[in-house]
Amino acid sequence: MGIHNLTRVEDFWSSDDRLRVEGVAKIMPIQRWRKLNQYIHLTNNRDQPDPTDPNHDRLFKVRPLVDMCNRNFTSDIYRPSRNLSVDEAMIGFKGGSLLKQYIPNKPTKWGLKSWMLADSHTGFCVQADIYTGAKGGQGSTEGLGYKVVMGMARHVQGKHHHLFFDNYFTSPKLLIDLVPMQIYSTGTVRPNRKGLPLNFSDKDKKADRGKSAFWQKGDIVAVKWKDNNFVHLISTSCDDTMRQASRRVGGQLVNIPCPDMVKTYNKYMGGVDLNDQLRSYHPVGRKAKKYWKYILWFYVDLCLINSWILYKLAVTDKPKKTYSQQDFRLDVCDGLVAGFTSRKRRLSQVRVLSAIVNQENVGGHVLVKFQGRKRVCVMCSRKKRKTDSGRPVESTFGCQQCSVNLCKDGCHAEFHAISE
Structure with missing residues (x-):
């Protein structure tokens, strides 16, 4: 169903040839699909703990699936590249749930929030955790962003990876604590964070475009660069090397000085965004009343995308020269169906x-x-x-x-x- 994105599920079995999808309709009747969708469960409801218990797991309905997927994502089957990004991914959902979040600056503003660690080159999801709110035990004296990154970093420590994240997560203490784990990091930072230089937040409105200033303390290098607005970054991997950036001024392209740290950050920060893009092409989910079904479809999509990336890297003799995600999903469908049909009448x-x-x-x-x-x-x-x-x-x-x-x-x- 992720290949044909019809408005209503009933349209897959429609008597109108313009809507009917024979590849779905011939496998099972709609009544059978509805029953399967109705009775699908990932845990036994009788084992669910009391919701008033302080240690109650808000992801009880999907916990086995979440743990299994994250365990397989970090197995030895795939070795991520050096550059990884940490960011939040949204699962669109407007129903009733304590897990629902509102993020106004995201394309999907309402939904369930997931913290994701992804490969900056391929979009492979290395780790994905659903945010369960402050009562889910995800608080920290150093802030939520600090704890999220440290939790993700434990899965790739000791391998000299380079993490990229935005100013929601970045703080000098986070970068310092990642160094003993043999993890380098770079991120945009809010200029009022504790531990930054006193004049780091000063803004000279008359400064020329391309002007920059550097500070260093121990392993951390901080930079303030003037583009349209001031950009602030800190890193334990980049130095004060300068490069050129093209900008359009008065209808003409001009080169302005740009720190290498900024260019590196822009190049490798988009791993989670790439995964979101791949996930948006063929989402398998259908509209539902239960929030946990949206999490189920989210992890199914992640598994399919990761499998497609692994297949492209591992198999040299592909069925097609350009083997798209759609081609892979169709082959997965053929393998799962294997000629089965529950219809007894043709x-x-x-x-x-x-x-x-x-x-x-x-x-x-x-x-x-x-x-x-x-x-x-x-x-x-x-x-x-x-x-x-x-x-x-x-x-x-x-x-x-x-x-x-x-x-x-x-x-x-x-x-x-x-x-x-």
Whole structure:
């Protein structure tokens, strides 16, 4: 379903050829899909602890999946590149949940927030944790940003990686504490953070574009650079090397001095954004009322993207010269389905037992009695008609040409009058 992004789930099984997706409809009926979607669970609800317990896990519904995915993401199967980025990723959700966040400067403003560590070159997700709020035990005397980065860094320590993060996370203490873990880091920083030079936050409005100033204390180098506005960064990996940056001034491109630290940060900070971009192309999730299903679809997408990246790196003899994520997802679908279908009736196998009342036959659409059990009448389902007991209306009759079940009394003519 991530390949065909239809508005309604019912459209995959639509009788309208312009909407119907045969690759989905022939595998199982919509009723079976709804039941599978209804009963899917990742934990036993009977084991759920008391929500009033201070140690209650707000991710209890998905905890086995989250732990399994993060454990596999950091296994020896994939060795991340030197440059990694830490940032937040949003899972779009507007329902009711204590985990829901509002971030106005994000494209997806409402949703569940995930902290992510991703490879800056490929977008491979190395670690992803759902933010559960202050009651989830994610607070810290050094601030939430500090604890998030330190938690992510433990999975890649001792390998001389270079982490990049924005000013929400960056502080001098964080960079200092990452050095003993053999991790270098660079990030934009808020100029009023504790431990920075006193004149670091001074802003000379008359300063020329391209002007910069450097400070160093121990392993940390700080830079203040004037672009359109002042940019502040600190790093334990970059020095005071200067390069050139192109800017458009008065309709012409001009080169201005630019610290190498700024160029390096802009080049490698986008790992999580790259993963978000890949995840947005073919999302598998469907609209749901339960928040935990959005987390389920989020990790399914992460697994598919990581698998596609691994496949491209490991397999040299690919089926196509340009093997896209869509091609990979289609091959995964073929492998999972493997020719299975739960449908016992095919259009070519329909046996006409009797032709019913001539007046019901509309424009070549013959009302017949199908072999096998009753199925839900398509027209009654559209009109939301129910039996006296509140159950869907079922019929053994239907249209031979359209291969849909319809009630003998009126629904056949009504269905094809609308279709015509």
